[in-house]
Amino acid sequence: MLAVAQKLGYRPNASARTLRTQRSKVLGIVLPTLENPVFAECLQGMAGATAEQGYAIMPMTTQYRLDTEEEAVRQLLSFGVDGVALVVSDAGSSRAITLLRSETVPYVLVYNRHPAHPCVSVAGDAAMHEIVGRLVDLGHRRIAMVCGRLTASDRALQRHLGFCEAMDQAGLTPRPLIEVPFVETATQDIADVLRTPQRPTALVCSNDLLALRTMRAAHECGLSVPQDISITGFDGIGLARDLTPRLSTIAQPNAEMGRAAVTWLLDGVNSRRHPSAADSITLPHRVRWAESCAAAPTHP
Amino acid sequence: MLAVAQKLGYRPNASARTLRTQRSKVLGIVLPTLENPVFAECLQGMAGATAEQGYAIMPMTTQYRLDTEEEAVRQLLSFGVDGVALVVSDAGSSRAITLLRSETVPYVLVYNRHPAHPCVSVAGDAAMHEIVGRLVDLGHRRIAMVCGRLTASDRALQRHLGFCEAMDQAGLTPRPLIEVPFVETATQDIADVLRTPQRPTALVCSNDLLALRTMRAAHECGLSVPQDISITGFDGIGLARDLTPRLSTIAQPNAEMGRAAVTWLLDGVNSRRHPSAADSITLPHRVRWAESCAAAPTHP
DNA sequence: TTGAAAGCGCTAACAC
DNA sequence: GTGTTAGCGCTTTCAA
Numbered sequence: 001m002l003a004v005a006q007k008l009g010y011r012p013n014a015s016a017r018t019l020r021t022q023r024s025k026v027l028g029i030v031l032p033t034l035e036n037p038v039f040a041e042c043l044q045g046m047a048g049a050t051a052e053q054g055y056a057i058m059p060m061t062t063q064y065r066l067d068t069e070e071e072a073v074r075q076l077l078s079f080g081v082d083g084v085a086l087v088v089s090d091a092g093s094s095r096a097i098t099l100l101r102s103e104t105v106p107y108v109l110v111y112n113r114h115p116a117h118p119c120v121s122v123a124g125d126a127a128m129h130e131i132v133g134r135l136v137d138l139g140h141r142r143i144a145m146v147c148g149r150l151t152a153s154d155r156a157l158q159r160h161l162g163f164c165e166a167m168d169q170a171g172l173t174p175r176p177l178i179e180v181p182f183v184e185t186a187t188q189d190i191a192d193v194l195r196t197p198q199r200p201t202a203l204v205c206s207n208d209l210l211a212l213r214t215m216r217a218a219h220e221c222g223l224s225v226p227q228d229i230s231i232t233g234f235d236g237i238g239l240a241r242d243l244t245p246r247l248s249t250i251a252q253p254n255a256e257m258g259r260a261a262v263t264w265l266l267d268g269v270n271s272r273r274h275p276s277a278a279d280s281i282t283l284p285h286r287v288r289w290a291e292s293c294a295a296a297p298t299h300p
Numbered sequence: 301m302l303a304v305a306q307k308l309g310y311r312p313n314a315s316a317r318t319l320r321t322q323r324s325k326v327l328g329i330v331l332p333t334l335e336n337p338v339f340a341e342c343l344q345g346m347a348g349a350t351a352e353q354g355y356a357i358m359p360m361t362t363q364y365r366l367d368t369e370e371e372a373v374r375q376l377l378s379f380g381v382d383g384v385a386l387v388v389s390d391a392g393s394s395r396a397i398t399l400l401r402s403e404t405v406p407y408v409l410v411y412n413r414h415p416a417h418p419c420v421s422v423a424g425d426a427a428m429h430e431i432v433g434r435l436v437d438l439g440h441r442r443i444a445m446v447c448g449r450l451t452a453s454d455r456a457l458q459r460h461l462g463f464c465e466a467m468d469q470a471g472l473t474p475r476p477l478i479e480v481p482f483v484e485t486a487t488q489d490i491a492d493v494l495r496t497p498q499r500p501t502a503l504v505c506s507n508d509l510l511a512l513r514t515m516r517a518a519h520e521c522g523l524s525v526p527q528d529i530s531i532t533g534f535d536g537i538g539l540a541r542d543l544t545p546r547l548s549t550i551a552q553p554n555a556e557m558g559r560a561a562v563t564w565l566l567d568g569v570n571s572r573r574h575p576s577a578a579d580s581i582t583l584p585h586r587v588r589w590a591e592s593c594a595a596a597p598t599h600p
Numbered sequence: 601t602t603g604a605a606a607g608c609g610c611t612a613a614c615a616c
Numbered sequence: 617g618t619g620t621t622a623g624c625g626c627t628t629t630c631a632a
Contacts, residue, residue, distance in 0.1 A: 015318035016609035040340035316625035
């Protein structure tokens with residue numbers, strides 16, 4: 001009989017099953033953008049892990065816009081997803097999360113870190129300490145940080161905080177933050193700083209894409225990386241390894257983070273015990289030290 | 301009454317509606333991987349276009365594996381998607397497509413080009429002619445192509461064909477193809493060629509990721525780009541613009557291609573007239589000429 | 601204009 | 617075991 005069904009090409013109807021069981025076997029995913037490989041890699045990990053368990057994913061992108069975050073969650077809810085994994089701009093104030101909680105749909109945050117929510121993340125501040133420490137060991141004293149708009153992301157904020165702490169601990173004064181519009185290709189703001197007489201000898205960037213652009217800016221100012229200036233990134237996107245010079249960065253296990261998030265979520269769905277803040281997961285990061293950093297120039 | 305429903309937080313149940321209307325408002329997407337930004341950018345375009353129309357997407361990745369392509373389609377079918385946009389390895393022999401046709405689910409291929417299927421793509425062969433032509437104009441004679449495994453993708457094959465034709469037309473003999481394992485970080489095969497006495501003065505790569513790795517290989521051989529060797533890519537991933545040196549490449553409108561594919565698909569779903577091969581769309585590409593290319597060295 | 605009823609295809613419960 | 621049935625929440629049709 002089973003064989004007959006097979007032969008006739010019978011395929012159970014998912015919506016009927018969903019209607020009956022109240023389980024859609026779909027997870028909603030909310031991400032800022034797929035244009036940053038860090039999120040694409042993460043989504044790839046999620047796709048792999050869910051497929052293994054017969055689940056599908058439904059991704060929505062927000063362009064870092066708060067209203068879009070909420071709208072995305074609303075949409076996912078209306079599609080009846082069994083759970084949601086999200087990367088939000090600011091976990092503390094996210095209306096998207098509020099919505100999720102009010103509907104008692106299980107959710108997990110990824111990359112965000114917040115004591116009140118279940119999160120899968122890395123210790124961004126500790127990572128910053130490590131990378132700044134290395135630069136200091138190499139003789140760098142004038143170190144500045146390059147950031148996207150801080151208000152756009154609690155991750156950037158946390159990384160900046162870690163940077164300031166680390167500088168403080170090393171007895172150094174952090175240079176003024178170089179804030180770059182997130183989406184644009186402009187290198188002007190960075191170049192301006194690099195043309196000052198007491199320019200930094202090292203630039204710590206809040207993500208790899210920004211680091212790439214910073215390397216570009218250095219080049220346009222006639223500076224060589226790493227001879228004249230050291231540059232570091234954050235995220236560990238795959239591409240960074242193939243760059244010339246190879247980018248020093250904090251490598252996060254992006255695909256793993258995605259896997260961990262959906263696995264946790266699925267456990268929650270199956271056991272009917274929603275992921276809780278107390279069980280938040282911190283995955284190990286790795287300082288991937290590479291060619292974009294060297295000892296501070298002796299005659300700056 | 302509507303207001304009351306609103307106030308009570310009423311949210312129509314998607315699976316009940318789907319069951320009744322036989323319309324899920326979900327499109328399936330099949331992609332090789334999200335690790336290559338070209339597909340991530342495309343998916344981003346798809347996400348945007350579908351969201352605007354109240355549709356959701358369900359992506360599956362195949363890692364370029366044929367059996368996974370078929371399995372992905374099978375899964376999507378069982379989830380009851382209204383249509384499928386796919387990037388397959390080889391449109392001519394894809395069992396995934398056969399499956400789709402047998403179920404009469406509307407589908408559109410993206411990046412693939414094949415006379416028997418509805419496709420959204422760019423003219424890869426013509427693009428190759430243009431880029432080779434430019435190199436020849438700059439005095440390059442010894443030009444070789446770097447490719448992923450040809451068998452893995454009809455796109456690579458087509459690009460290679462275009463390369464050979466263009467070389468032929470210029471009265472030049474194509475150098476032996478440099479075939480690189482697609483996923484690995486190895487630069488050895490490329491470096492080997494670059495260390496031969498009559499090394500190529502230009503390397504044409506079948507995609508941007510490979511071009512990045514090729515730049516790396518050149519660097520490791522002590523060659524400067526573009527002074528000693530010119531390098532071109534294909535795809536136009538966003539990152540290429542921020543590289544140093546900026547990568548010359550064939551820029552495809554990746555997000556646009558995604559948008560066009562799902563828009564076409566949705567038109568098909570709504571009008572009940574499936575996208576047909578005869579209406580295939582060729583989007584314009586652009587040769588993005590940049591710093592990674594220069595005149596052939598006079599004393600090679 | 602408003603209301604009632606049938607049925608989409610499945611699963612779970614219960615009867616045989 | 618094997619068969620029957622109710623009902624998940626919606627849309628559509630037909631009746632009042």
